[in-house]
Amino acid sequence: EIVLTQSPATLSLSPGERATLSCRASQSVSSYLAWYQQKPGQAPRLLIYDASNRATGIPARFSGSGSGTDFTLTISSLEPEDFAVYYCQQRSNWPIFTFGPGTKVDIK
Amino acid sequence: EVQLVESGGGLVKPGGSLRLSCAASGFTFSSYSMNWVRQAPGKGLEWVSSISSSSSYIYYADSVKGRFTISRDNAKNSLYLQMNSLRAEDTAVYYCARDGYNYDYWGQGTLVTVSS
Numbered sequence: 001e002i003v004l005t006q007s008p009a010t011l012s013l014s015p016g017e018r019a020t021l022s023c024r025a026s027q028s029v030s031s032y033l034a035w036y037q038q039k040p041g042q043a044p045r046l047l048i049y050d051a052s053n054r055a056t057g058i059p060a061r062f063s064g065s066g067s068g069t070d071f072t073l074t075i076s077s078l079e080p081e082d083f084a085v086y087y088c089q090q091r092s093n094w095p096i097f098t099f100g101p102g103t104k105v106d107i108k
Numbered sequence: 109e110v111q112l113v114e115s116g117g118g119l120v121k122p123g124g125s126l127r128l129s130c131a132a133s134g135f136t137f138s139s140y141s142m143n144w145v146r147q148a149p150g151k152g153l154e155w156v157s158s159i160s161s162s163s164s165y166i167y168y169a170d171s172v173k174g175r176f177t178i179s180r181d182n183a184k185n186s187l188y189l190q191m192n193s194l195r196a197e198d199t200a201v202y203y204c205a206r207d208g209y210n211y212d213y214w215g216q217g218t219l220v221t222v223s224s
Contacts, residue, residue, distance in 0.1 A: 034210045036153075043203055043214035044153065055212065087153055091210065095141075095167045099153040 002026055002093045004100035006086075012108040019075040021103045023088035028068045032091035035064055035073045038102075039084045047086075048073060075105075083107050110134040110213045112204050117218030124194050124222070130187040130204030130215055138162075138182035141207040144189050146200035147217075154200075157189065158207070172198075194222045 003026040013019055023033065031051040036044040046055040048064035051071055061076040075082055088100040116128040130142070144156040157178040158167045166178055177190040187204050199222050205211040 036211070038153075043216055044211070045214075046210050046212050049210040055210070089153075089211070095158045095165070096169070097155055097211075099155065102152045 001096065002029060002090050002098055004088055004090060004098055006088060006100040006103045008103060009101070010104045010106060012106055013078055014108045015078050015080055017078050019073075019078055019082070019105055021073040021075075021086055021105070023066075023071040023073070023100050025069045025071075025090055025092075029090040029092035031067050033064075033066070033071050034089045034091065035062075036087045036089065036099075037082075037084050038087065044087065078105070110206070112206065112213055112215035114202065114204055114215040114218040117202065117220045119221045119223065120194055121224050122195060122222055125190070125192045126194065126220060128189040128191065128202055128204075128218060128220070130189075132185045132187065132204075132206075135206070135213075137180075137185040141165075142180060142187045143205045143207055143211065144178060144187075145203045145205055145211070145214075146198075146220075147203070148197075148200045151200075156202070159187070191220070194220075196222050198222050 005024050007022045033051045035048040038044040052064045063074045065072050085102045085104045087102045111133045113131045120126050141160045143158045159178045175193045179188045201217040201219050203217045204215045206213040
């Protein structure tokens with residue numbers, strides 16, 4: 001089973017700052033990695049797929065990078081609505097698409 | 109507009125059973141694999157089960173294998189999860205999610221609470 005770890009667990013930042021979230025896989029997942037955003041009481045929303053492709057309707061301030069075992073989600077300038085929990089998910093080990101434990105981005 | 113609406117959650121005693129449903133609309137349901145994902149209170153996301161578009165391929169997480177059964181009715185645009193022998197650790201919000209290569213659409217979730 002491919003295990004995903006995310007760091008940091010919590011990121012405390014102010015609106016307008018840059019957020020950098022990390023996801024590391026226990027073995028290579030090539031570029032088969034997605035990022036989701038979840039706000040309290042809501043379902044997750046797909047942000048990034050295949051490591052670097054933004055999903056439909058996702059603002060350009062969200063970007064993803066990486067391949068193999070190390071991936072990064074960057075939010076270039078935090079908007080108030082971006083404070084949420086972010087999960088990575090691998091699609092390499094079909095159909096068991098495991099999720100990472102999440103990174104909470106909260107307001108400093 | 110793509111919509112996924114779960115139902116069937118509730119309070120059940122340990123060892124009991126529950127059947128969740130997910131009603132799909134706004135897309136050709138029979139063309140997509142579908143999934144159940146759960147989230148325990150205050151915890152992260154856990155993949156539970158997947159079913160291919162024609163029900164030919166079905167997979168379960170080890171944590172639910174032998175207790176849960178996923179199924180679908182393409183004529184009714186519906187996905188199901190039959191949950192038997194429920195345990196306290198199955199307490200979670202259960203989401204259905206469309207597999208449009210990624211989990212591109214999710215329902216709002218239905219809460220299952222297993223408690224005596």
